[in-house]
Amino acid sequence: MNSQWRIPESALIVIYDDAGQVLVLQRNDxxxxxxxxxxxxxxxxxxxQTAQREVFEETGIDIAALHYQLIDCKKTNLYEIRPRWRHRYPPDAAVNTEYVFALQVAVAQNIELTEHSAFLWLDKNQAMDKVWSPSNKEAIMLFVPDQPAMLNFVSDT
Incomplete structure (x- = not known):
């Protein structure tokens, strides 16, 4: 495959905090x-590995260093690549395979944006209303618990 093209596979990571607030990001473009x-x-x-890298690149959250647990939701979505982004993929690629993950973080988790212009913490219903893609709406609905359990951290000391 030509190295200039993206692989038509991606990770979607729904991040939510101990209070059930869902992180949503506004695209720059x-x-x-x-x-x-x-x-x-x-x-x-x-x-x-894609999910872990993307969480760090887009939010600054280092899953391993913070002792968070990335949850593989065992859900895969297929969707048509938006026409405005199709030039990024090989000519025969029209469908993307999306692997879904979830990540619970502490309330007031620091977010460092690098690829987005803004972020919001919204309740589950507001987040489902705000996100653009149907697969993102479904992931929030299915994988964000209505009442998240409080995170237990293991002390290194």
Whole structure:
């Protein structure tokens, strides 16, 4: 595959906090497009590795360093690649395979934006209304618990 093209596979990571607030991000290239963390799989990466990398790149959250647990939702979506983004993929690629993950973080988790213009913490219903893609809405509905359990951290001391 030509190295200039993206692999038509991605990870979608729904991030929510102990209070059940869902993180949504506003795209730089489309101010009406809000989403969870998402990104394309790179060569030699597993979907889980893609999810961990994308969470760090887009939010600054280092899952391993903070002792968070990335949850593989065992859900895969297929969707048509938006026509405005199709030039990024090989000519025969029209469908993307999306692997869904969830991540619970502490309330007031620091977010460092690098690829988005804004972020919001919204309740589950507001987040489902705000995000653009149907697969993102479904992931929030299915994988954000109505009452998240409080995180237990293991002390390194």
């Amino acid at each position: 489309d101010p009406l497009f809000w989403q969870s963390v998402t990104g394309t799989r790179e060569v030699d990466e597993t979907p889980c």
